[in-house]
Amino acid sequence: MSLKRWGNVLAACAILLLTACDVVKLDANGNPMLPKAADSAPGYDNMTPQQIAQQTWQSRVVQAAQDKALDTPAFISSLSASPGSKQSYFLRVTGPVTGEDTQNEREKKITIMVDAKPLLVQIGPVIRGNTIRDAAGFQFEDFTNQVQFAQLSKAYNREAASHLPQVDTAWMGKQVSALLAVTIAQGKVTDAVALSLTEEAAQ
Known part of the structure; x- marks a missing residue:
C-alpha cells in the first residue's frame, strides 16, 4: 500500500473515532482540552x-475564616501549645x-487589646507578608508556576486592603470585632x- 493511500486510511479512521465519541474542545494551539480528574490539583497555571x-x-x-477562625481562648492556648x-x-x-501607627501612611497598623495584651494588626493600604496566603492553606506544591505562589501573597494582601474600612483617630478607644x-x-x-x-455598637 502506498504512503498516500495509507495516510488516507488513517485519516478515515480518525474521522470515525471522532464521530463515535463526544466532541473534544481544542485550546488556542489546537490541542485537545481534556477534563481533569476529580482529585487533581486546582488549575492555576x-x-x-x-x-x-x-x-x-x-x-x-x-x-x-468565618468557619474556622479561632476564638480568643483557643488563640491563647495555641501560643503556648506549639x-x-x-x-x-x-x-x-x-x-x-x-x-x-500612622508613621507610614501606606502601611498603617492599629493595636487591638486581646486578653489584656496588645496585638498589632496591619490594615494597609499596603500589607506585607505571607500570612493570608498561608492561613488559607496554600502550599508550594499547589503550583507548577512557582512565581504565582510567591506573588499570591501580594495579591491577597491587596484584596484584603480593598475590603477594609478607613480607620482614623475616631476609632481610638472603640470596641471592634475583627477577623x-x-x-x-x-x-x-x-x-x-x-x-x-x-465597630461594635455602644452599650
Missing part, C-alpha cells in the same frame, strides 16, 4: 496571582482599639492582618 486571589477570596479566605513551630491561621477577636489572619512563631505573634473590621 493560566491564571495571574490577582485572578487567583479574586477567584478564591470568598471561599479560601472569607468563608474559611512554642517552637511557625503556623498561620484565622482568628476572631473583639477588643478596644488602643493605638494607631484576622495571624502567624505565630516561638510562641509569639509575628504578623497579624485584618480581613474585616467592624
Whole structure:
C-alpha cells in the first residue's frame, strides 16, 4: 500500500473515532482540552496571582475564616501549645482599639487589646507578608508556576486592603470585632492582618 493511500486510511479512521465519541474542545494551539480528574490539583497555571486571589477570596479566605477562625481562648492556648513551630491561621477577636501607627501612611497598623495584651494588626493600604496566603492553606506544591505562589501573597494582601474600612483617630478607644489572619512563631505573634473590621455598637 502506498504512503498516500495509507495516510488516507488513517485519516478515515480518525474521522470515525471522532464521530463515535463526544466532541473534544481544542485550546488556542489546537490541542485537545481534556477534563481533569476529580482529585487533581486546582488549575492555576493560566491564571495571574490577582485572578487567583479574586477567584478564591470568598471561599479560601472569607468563608474559611468565618468557619474556622479561632476564638480568643483557643488563640491563647495555641501560643503556648506549639512554642517552637511557625503556623498561620484565622482568628476572631473583639477588643478596644488602643493605638494607631500612622508613621507610614501606606502601611498603617492599629493595636487591638486581646486578653489584656496588645496585638498589632496591619490594615494597609499596603500589607506585607505571607500570612493570608498561608492561613488559607496554600502550599508550594499547589503550583507548577512557582512565581504565582510567591506573588499570591501580594495579591491577597491587596484584596484584603480593598475590603477594609478607613480607620482614623475616631476609632481610638472603640470596641471592634475583627477577623484576622495571624502567624505565630516561638510562641509569639509575628504578623497579624485584618480581613474585616467592624465597630461594635455602644452599650
